[in-house]
Amino acid sequence: MLAFLQRIGKSLMFPIAMLPAAALLVRLGAEDMLDIPFVAQAGNGILANLALIFAIGVAMGFAKDGSGGAALSGAVGYLVLTGGVESFGDDLSMGVFGGIIAGIIAGLLYNRFYQTQLPDWLSFFGGKRFVPIITAVVMVVLSGVFGFIWPPIQAAINGLGEWMLGAGALGVGAYGFFNRLLIPIGLHHVINTVVWFDFGSYMPPGADEVVRGEISRFLAGDPSAGSFLAGFFPIMMFGLPAACLAMYAAAKKHRRAAVGGMLFSIAVTSFLTGVTEPIEFSFMFLSPLLYVVHALLTALSMMVSLWLDIRHGFGFSAGFIDYLLNFGIADKPIMLFIQGLVFAVIYFVIFYALIVKLDLKTPGREDEDEVLAEENQQVGQPSSGKGRDYDTKAYHYLTALGGPENIKTLDYCATRLRLQMNDMEAVDEKALKRQGANGVMKLNKTNMHVIVGTTVDFLAEAMRKRMDSNDMQAPGGEAVQEDTKTDGSAGLPALDKADIVSPAKGKLMNLSEVPDEVFAQKMMGEGFAIDPADGLFVSPVDGEIINVFPTKHAIGIKADSGHEILVHVGLDTVKLQGEGFEVFVTEGQRVKMGDKLLHADLDYLKANVPSTISPIVFTNLNEGEKVSVTEAKDVNVNERNILY
Incomplete structure (x- = not known):
């Protein structure tokens, strides 16, 4: 049942995703903006047909291949269902529920019948063409059933909507609380759909049809709409970005540079667009208490907006873009902005205090070994996937x-x-x-x-x-070797140390001399280190580049023998975010001994990090295998016989 409800929640995102277009058209065409009536009516054309759009979108979402055949079946199912039900009484209207029901049934029927084969003389109507036909037949039957059972259901839904809309702070607060509390399992879309598109009704002046749902009523000018939307703006524009600031302030000082960029980007996303899940998932599992506090603060914001008689609305989510777009038709939008600033302070103080007091492991406060935490995108675990490839x-x-x-x-x-x-x-x-x-x-x-x-x-x-396509070719083009591991259990041959050359000019030293416990205690593996005399680093083996870190300070190589080597330039250089480094290779590239990997500006590194000593780590040696330098001495780049 949970999986089924989640499929509904996922499918609802298709029609919800087009709401910004409708809201933008309605507002740009309004009298208080560009005053272009046909543009406003174009947007209202979307809002007036939301139920049909939901039927199409949900059917596509349920179909196993997102087929247009399922979408057509959803539309057919909705038209048949609502036409049949409304014949039982002019006051019967299934609204978006009719669209959702039709979409679900059409999607399920599509999955069942899209490969149906009929006799040759009927073969034209087989396959995907059969789905709208069987959908129409099923919906005819269901329309008769719903004609009898829908009146009490409609009365119950209307009663619940009237209660929530008339319950004042209790109703709006409960909605805000459960809206956030259902996010972890993805069912908030379900409750949102009911409130946004069904609760309440309003007949715009001169209109022929009633408008239903909080969003549509607000955009249509209903003076009672917007109370169930306004309270989200202070949370999404100010509260959660302030939570990011609190997590940054509570992070360990040497980790702030590493987490600052991520926290800043998701905070800006929340402020501008109202997309908050990246922030919420950064702490909801680390501290359920912190997330419950967030849900309670959301409820409080909803209640405060109601008490202050603030009305505001959005087409997609409560970000700054929607705030500006609907500023002209909102009640007390300046007061809402001030409320947001107050909630920013509340969020920062509460989050910072709880994180520090309870020692919550929010981004930048993790207990794992410091370098291991930053470098655990180990060889064989490339990180280039964080980009747009x-x-x-x-x-x-x-x-x-x-x-x-x-x-x-x-x-x-x-x-x-x-x-x-x-x-x-x-x-x-x-x-x-x-x-x-x-x-x-x-x-x-x-x-x-x-x-x-x-x-x-x-x-x-x-x-x-x-x-x-059953394609699990590695990005570099070579097939994945399923028996290659990084835990020393791959059954590799013993490392031929004569095949390893010095990757840089400088002082050769044992790994135990590195002034960092993670490397010195060989938590990441056996290896050696070099205190470089210049900034050029070359490949110590023949092999393939399997990891170029986004911060450019480390490169992973898979030798032809299968051994994996991490060339890590300097200590704590991850915080430089690529400054001071020039990389000459890409992931998947073949390299030979002595081929240039990267160049580091040692003067810049010395001014900004604890040490330029550079560990060279073998991450998948067989158990018990050791690596030591022949002697601590000055070596040239590409020099052989450095290990035993």
């Missing part, structure tokens, strides 16, 4: 999920992948987070969500493309 990113996500064969179904909504897994134990949660996932939610033994962000649709399509 979605094919590469898809490869690493599929690998972390246990391979395409471990994925039973793959869907997505606004910010998350929705997955059904065959073996949840095969999922590498840490690897997913290294690839940029904001959070991983394992709902039960088979269902999970991976919070990606607003680019999730590009990633999901890239993953589907690889899954459909």
Whole structure:
């Protein structure tokens, strides 16, 4: 049942995603803006047909391949259902519920019948063409059923809506609280759909049809609409960005540079667009208490907006763009902005105090070994997937999920992948987070969500493309070697130390001399180190580049022998975010001994990091295998016989 409800929630994102277009047209064409009536009516054309749009969108969402045949079936199903039901009484209207019901049934029928084969003389009507036909037949029957059972259901829904709209602070506060509390399992879209598109009714002056739902009524000028929307603006524009600031301030000083960029980007996204899940998933699993506080503060914001008699609305979410767009038709929007500033202070103080007092492991406060935490995008775990190379990113996500064969179904909504897994134990949660996932939610033994962000649709399509073609070629073009591991259990031959050359000019030293416990205690593996005399670093082996860190300070190489080597330039250089480095190689590139890897500005490094001593680590040696330098001495780049 949970999985089924989540499919509904995911499918609702198709029609909801077009709301910004409708809101933009309605507002730009309004008298208080550009005063272009046909533009406003074009937007109202969308709002007036929301139920039909929901039927189409939900049917596509339920169809296994998102087919247009399912979309057509959803439209046919809605028209048949509502036409039949309304014949039982002019006052009967299924609204968006009719669209959702028709979409669900059409999608399920599509999955069941889209490959139906009919006799030759009827073959034209077989396959996908058969789905609208069977949908119409089923909906005729259901329209008769709903003609009898819908009146009491409609009365109950109207009663619940009237209660919530008339319950004052209790109603609006309860909605705000459960809206946030349902986000972890993705069911907030369901409650939003009811409030946004069904609760309340309003007959605009001169209109022929009643407008239903908080968003449509607000955009149509209903003076009673907007109370269930206004309270979100202070949270999404100010509260959660302030929570990001609190997490940054509470982060360990040497980690702030590493987490600052991420926190800033998701805070700006929340402020401008109202997309908040990347922020919320950064702390909801670390501290459920902190997330409950956030839900309570959301409820409080909704109640305060009501007490101050503030009305405001949005077409998609409560970000600054919607705030400005609907400024002219809102009540007390300046007061709402001030409320947001107050809530920013409240969020910062409460979040900072709880994080520090309870020692919550929010971004930048993790307990893991410092360098290991920053470098755990180890050799064999490339991080380039964090960029816009979605094919590469898809490869690493599929690998972390246990391979395409471990994925039973793959869907997505606004910010998350929705997955059904065959073996949840095969999922590498840490690897997913290294690839940029904001959070991983394992709902039960088979269902999970991976919070990606607003680019999730590009990633999901890239993953589907690889899954459909059964393509698990590594980004560099070589097939994945399933027996290659990084834990020393790969059964590799002993490392031939004569095949290792010095990757830089400078002072050669044992790894135990590195002034960092993680490297010195060989937590990441055996190896050696060099205190470089100049900034040039070359490949110590023949092999393939399998990892170029986004911060340019480290490069992973897979030698032809199968051994994996991490060339890490300097200590704590990850915080430089690439400044002072020039990289000459790309992931998947073949290199020979002595080929240039990167150049580091040593003067810049010495001024900004604790040390330029550079560890060279073998991350997958066989158990018990050791590496030591022949002697501590000055070596030239490409010099042999440095290890024993």
